[in-house]
Amino acid sequence: MRRLAVINQKGGVGKTTTAVNLGAALANVGSRVLLIDADPQANLSVHLSVDIFHIKKSVYDVLRGEATIADVVVKTSNPNLDVVPSHIDLSGAELELASMMGRETVLREALRDVDARSLAREAPPIAPAPGAVTESATPEPPPAGAYDFVIVDCPPSLGLLSVNALTATAEVIVPVQTQFFALQGMSKLLDVLRLVRRRLNPTLRLLGLLPCLFDSRTNLSQEVLAELRAHFGERVFTTAIRANVKLAEAPSHGKHIFDYAPDSRGAEDYLALAREVLARGEQT
Amino acid sequence: MRRLAVINQKGGVGKTTTAVNLGAALANVGSRVLLIDADPQANLSVHLSVDIFHIKKSVYDVLRGEATIADVVVKTSNPNLDVVPSHIDLSGAELELASMMGRETVLREALRDVDARSLAREAPPIAPAPGAVTESATPEPPPAGAYDFVIVDCPPSLGLLSVNALTATAEVIVPVQTQFFALQGMSKLLDVLRLVRRRLNPTLRLLGLLPCLFDSRTNLSQEVLAELRAHFGERVFTTAIRANVKLAEAPSHGKHIFDYAPDSRGAEDYLALAREVLARGEQT
Ligand SMILES: Nc1ncnc2c1ncn2[C@@H]1O[C@H](COP(=O)(O)OP(=O)(O)OP(=O)(O)O)[C@@H](O)[C@H]1O
Ligand SMILES: Nc1ncnc2c1ncn2[C@@H]1O[C@H](COP(=O)(O)OP(=O)(O)OP(=O)(O)O)[C@@H](O)[C@H]1O
Numbered sequence: 001m002r003r004l005a006v007i008n009q010k011g012g013v014g015k016t017t018t019a020v021n022l023g024a025a026l027a028n029v030g031s032r033v034l035l036i037d038a039d040p041q042a043n044l045s046v047h048l049s050v051d052i053f054h055i056k057k058s059v060y061d062v063l064r065g066e067a068t069i070a071d072v073v074v075k076t077s078n079p080n081l082d083v084v085p086s087h088i089d090l091s092g093a094e095l096e097l098a099s100m101m102g103r104e105t106v107l108r109e110a111l112r113d114v115d116a117r118s119l120a121r122e123a124p125p126i127a128p129a130p131g132a133v134t135e136s137a138t139p140e141p142p143p144a145g146a147y148d149f150v151i152v153d154c155p156p157s158l159g160l161l162s163v164n165a166l167t168a169t170a171e172v173i174v175p176v177q178t179q180f181f182a183l184q185g186m187s188k189l190l191d192v193l194r195l196v197r198r199r200l201n202p203t204l205r206l207l208g209l210l211p212c213l214f215d216s217r218t219n220l221s222q223e224v225l226a227e228l229r230a231h232f233g234e235r236v237f238t239t240a241i242r243a244n245v246k247l248a249e250a251p252s253h254g255k256h257i258f259d260y261a262p263d264s265r266g267a268e269d270y271l272a273l274a275r276e277v278l279a280r281g282e283q284t
Numbered sequence: 285m286r287r288l289a290v291i292n293q294k295g296g297v298g299k300t301t302t303a304v305n306l307g308a309a310l311a312n313v314g315s316r317v318l319l320i321d322a323d324p325q326a327n328l329s330v331h332l333s334v335d336i337f338h339i340k341k342s343v344y345d346v347l348r349g350e351a352t353i354a355d356v357v358v359k360t361s362n363p364n365l366d367v368v369p370s371h372i373d374l375s376g377a378e379l380e381l382a383s384m385m386g387r388e389t390v391l392r393e394a395l396r397d398v399d400a401r402s403l404a405r406e407a408p409p410i411a412p413a414p415g416a417v418t419e420s421a422t423p424e425p426p427p428a429g430a431y432d433f434v435i436v437d438c439p440p441s442l443g444l445l446s447v448n449a450l451t452a453t454a455e456v457i458v459p460v461q462t463q464f465f466a467l468q469g470m471s472k473l474l475d476v477l478r479l480v481r482r483r484l485n486p487t488l489r490l491l492g493l494l495p496c497l498f499d500s501r502t503n504l505s506q507e508v509l510a511e512l513r514a515h516f517g518e519r520v521f522t523t524a525i526r527a528n529v530k531l532a533e534a535p536s537h538g539k540h541i542f543d544y545a546p547d548s549r550g551a552e553d554y555l556a557l558a559r560e561v562l563a564r565g566e567q568t
């Protein structure tokens with residue numbers, strides 16, 4: 001099971017849009033995907049039509065240890081795509097978590113249970129003992145909660161919710177708007193990744209910087225993209241997500257881009273990203 | 285002295301762009317303006333060419349009670365526009381503040397000193413006693429630190445830094461991107477304003493919702509703007525800030541829009557906003 005965090009403390013750069021549509025693209029090509037909304041704004045949950053005002057439990061309860069991930073998971077229109085929704089109360093979680101023991105590791109602990117079930121699915125079926133009666137060869141449905149990908153959407157900050165996401169995952173995608181402020185915050189973010197790797201999660205690695213809201217008509221966008229590639233080289237995804245109004249319209253219909261506008265540039269770009277994420281595969 | 289907070293927990297909606305350019309517009313029409321950068325990303329500081337890596341003290345020291353605002357103020361190219369810069373260390377401030385007594389009121393306390401000096405400037409000169417020798421009638425230069433406006437730029441969250449800003453100010457401007465997620469977070473933000481008014485700052489009022497990044501070419505922008513005006517009526521500024529690439533380019537030159545592109549739509553819109561803010565004047 002691959003675990004990805006989508007993070008950037010700079011606001012409005014395309015984190016939620018990326019988590020939703022990358023998740024949907026991976027689900028469409030056959031992966032089982034769990035999206036976790038770790039942002040109190042609950043944009044990801046609303047983007048996928050979760051009625052956040054009437055759900056009983058959310059990621060907030062998971063972080064307080066009062067529910068498991070299996071308790072709060074919500075299905076979407078795609079059987080391969082599930083969501084752990086957020087809730088408005090989550091905005092109080094950072095202060096509540098601040099005094100808990102191992103406060104940065106709560107989400108990781110909650111994901112252990114999910115991981116175990118996914119491993120059970122990944123493990124090759126144990127060859128039956130010679131002569132044992134075996135049932136027909138129809139493949140077992142995956143155990144509930146078995147996933148190929150878990151993707152966590154982070155709030156625009158480097159507080160305890162984001163650190164929980166970085167401790168619970170192994171790979172990081174950093175959406176970067178191709179505008180001036182994009183480069184400014186990178187050094188701080190990379191410092192935090194290094195610190196988390198040293199103190200909390202040695203397996204954490206940067207999967208890539210993802211250029212988002214790229215508008216090829218403006219010099220600014222072109223210049224920032226060129227600067228990103230010059231600075232970070234291979235660590236920038238080949239795929240750049242172009243500005244496309246369909247991506248901004250899709251959330252108001254409660255749909256990801258493949259259900260809302262499957263022939264749009266946005267759908268094309270996120271499918272290309274999914275293929276690139278699969279190709280960059282987990283370094284085991 | 286009018287004290288304004290520019291806030292919205294949704295990221296990337298134009299908070300910093302508004303604080304900088306509204307401040308500059310007010311300064312250009314003769315008001316003395318102090319901008320306070322309360323965001324650890326320090327985008328406002330960099331936008332106005334403050335070298336955040338080499339300043340000794342910042343708003344971080346003010347919040348810890350180790351410096352006054354007068355100690356950290358930085359001048360800009362415009363004599364009417366000063367900045368209290370941010371610093372990358374500010375991102376640790378929320379956890380540090382969490383256990384301090386009166387943690388939400390630290391910024392308000394720091395501004396008291398500034399306010400006193402501004403009052404001294406506002407007070408009509410005391411009429412000299414009859415027969416007293418008076419000096420020539422040249423107007424006194426304002427005492428250092430005397431301002432007509434203080435504008436605080438907030439991070440994209442409703443944590444302790446933002447609550448400090450809401451406790452230290454009397455008027456709130458909420459930049460709202462004319463996109464779907466804009467409406468989703470409003471109810472939470474208005475709840476927080478009510479709570480701060482009830483518990484910490486009875487004078488706090490909403491000055492207005494400011495449509496930002498408005499792109500008249502897309503239906504989405506038009507629809508969201510129409511919905512904002514339908515929902516919030518008078519509380520939406522008449523001025524809408526149009527999407528204008530010059531506004532996105534200005535920060536990479538370390539200038540506000542009036543120094544970078546004085547004839548642009550961006551300059552026009554922020555000047556119109558300044559006039560509207562002056563017209564909406566403080567309800568005394
Ligand atoms: N490629 C794109 N083309 C057009 N609009 C986009 C694109 N990506 C994102 N958007 C829009 O831009 C806005 C910001 O995107 P999004 O909410 O995904 O960013 P975010 O980083 O998750 O924001 P926050 O920091 O508040 O969590 C949204 O209104 C979204 O619909
Ligand atoms: N009217 C506009 N036209 C074009 N670009 C704009 C406009 N307003 C803001 N921008 C650009 O959009 C991006 C987001 O704006 P800004 O940084 O001011 O938002 P913010 O709300 O302060 O973000 P954060 O939540 O990260 O603090 C920046 O790259 C900025 O240059």
Ligand SMILES: [Mg+2]
Binds near residue numbers: 039043155
């Ligand atoms: Mg988001």
Ligand SMILES: [Mg+2]
Binds near residue numbers: 439
């Ligand atoms: Mg900002």
